[in-house]
Amino acid sequence: MRIRLLIGVACASAAAITATVLAGAASANTTTGASRALAANCSAGYVALTFDDGPTGSTTNQLINALRQGGATATVFPTGSNAQANPSLMQAYRNAGLQIGNHSWDHPHLTTMTQSQMQSQLSRTQQAIQQTAGVTPNLFRPPYGETNATLRQVEASLGLREIIWDVDSQDWNNVSAAQIRQAAGRLTNGQIILMHDWPQNTIQALPGILQDLQSRNLCTGHISASTGRAVAPPGSSTQPPGGGSCTVSVSRGQEWTDRFNVNLSVSGSSAWVVRITLNGGQSLQNSWNATVSGTTGTLTARPNGAGNSFGITLFKNGNTTLPSATCATS
Numbered sequence: 282m283r284i285r286l287l288i289g290v291a292c293a294s295a296a297a298i299t300a301t302v303l304a305g306a307a308s309a310n311t312t313t314g315a316s317r318a319l320a321a322n323c324s325a326g327y328v329a330l331t332f333d334d335g336p337t338g339s340t341t342n343q344l345i346n347a348l349r350q351g352g353a354t355a356t357v358f359p360t361g362s363n364a365q366a367n368p369s370l371m372q373a374y375r376n377a378g379l380q381i382g383n384h385s386w387d388h389p390h391l392t393t394m395t396q397s398q399m400q401s402q403l404s405r406t407q408q409a410i411q412q413t414a415g416v417t418p419n420l421f422r423p424p425y426g427e428t429n430a431t432l433r434q435v436e437a438s439l440g441l442r443e444i445i446w447d448v449d450s451q452d453w454n455n456v457s458a459a460q461i462r463q464a465a466g467r468l469t470n471g472q473i474i475l476m477h478d479w480p481q482n483t484i485q486a487l488p489g490i491l492q493d494l495q496s497r498n499l500c501t502g503h504i505s506a507s508t509g510r511a512v513a514p515p516g517s518s519t520q521p522p523g524g525g526s527c528t529v530s531v532s533r534g535q536e537w538t539d540r541f542n543v544n545l546s547v548s549g550s551s552a553w554v555v556r557i558t559l560n561g562g563q564s565l566q567n568s569w570n571a572t573v574s575g576t577t578g579t580l581t582a583r584p585n586g587a588g589n590s591f592g593i594t595l596f597k598n599g600n601t602t603l604p605s606a607t608c609a610t611s
C-alpha cells in the first residue's frame with residue numbers, strides 16, 4: 282500500500298532517477314529508499330485491474346484480501362442487482378478503496394434494447410451503488426463490451442464514461458490461473474485488463490499478477506473518467522510513505538573458487554524490501570538472516586526477524602562482479 286502511495290508527485294522525475302541509478306554500477310550499490318521507492322515501484326506507470334459482475338458471496342472477500350496483501354487497488358464493475366443483494370460486500374469494496382463503476386442492472390445485451398430500457402438499466406444501478414456503497418459511479422462498462430450510439434447517449438446523460446479494456450484475461454472463459462497471469466503480463470502503462478469478481482482462477486492468479494507487475498515497475502491505479510486510462514489512484518500524490526526510507530549497502534564477503542558471499546546491510550526503515558541485481562551467470566546458492574526469493578536475475582529479500590543485516594552466497598559461473606542492490610520501504 283505505502284509503496285503505491287508515494288508515487289504520483291515524482292513520477293516524471295522517477296524515470297530520470299532510474300536512469301541515473303542504473304547507469305553506474307558502482308554508485309548503484311547504495312541507493313536511498315526514498316528515491317528508489319519512487320523509481321522502482323511505479324516508474325513504468327499504472328495499469329487498471331478491473332473485476333466485473335460482483336459482488337459475489339463466495340469470492341469478493343477473497344478478491345479484496347488478495348488485493349490488500351499485494352498492496353494493490355482495482356476497479357470493480359458490479360451489476361445493480363448484485364449490489365442490491367449484497368450491500369455489505371459493496372461496503373467492503375468501498376472500504377478497500379476500490380473504484381466502483383456501473384455494469385448495468387442485470388447484464389443484458391443492451392444494444393438490443395430501447396433507449397428507455399437502457400436508461401433504466403443504468404440509472405437503477407447508479408442508485409443501487411449509491412445506496413449500498415455511498416458513491417456515485419462515473420464509469421460504465423457495457424456487458425460483453427457491446428455498445429452503440431444510443432447507449433453512449435444514455436451513458437453521457439448519467440455522467441458516465443464508457444470503459445472497455447485493452448487486455449481480455451479470458452477468465453470468464455474458464456482459462457487457468459496461469460493463463461490469466463500471462464494475459465496480465467501484456468499490460469503496459471495506462472492500460473486496462475478485463476477480469477471478473479467470480480472465477481476462483483482469477484483469485485488464484487492475483488498474487489502472481491501483482492508480483493509480475495511489481496517486477497516490471499508497474500503499479501495498480503484507477504481509471505480516469507476524463508481520459509479513460511489507468512492513472513495513479515487518488516491520494517497517491519499527497520500521502521507520504523508510512524515506513525520512511527531505507528538505504529542498503531553491499532560488500533564482498535568470503536570467496537571460494539566457485540562462489541562468494543555478499544553481505545548486505547539496511548539502515549533506515551526496518552520494513553524493507555531489497556532487490557538484488559545479479560550479474561550474468563551468477564545464481565543464488567544460499568542466504569541467511571532474510572527471506573530471499575529468486576535464484577538468478579533479480580532477487581527479492583525481505584526481513585525474516587533476524588534484523589537488518591543479511592547475506593547471500595552466489596555461484597560465480599565465471600562472473601565475480603559484486604551485484605547491486607536497492608532498498609524500498611514496504
Ligand SMILES: [Zn+2]
Pocket residue numbers: 333334384388424425
Ligand atoms: Zn459482465
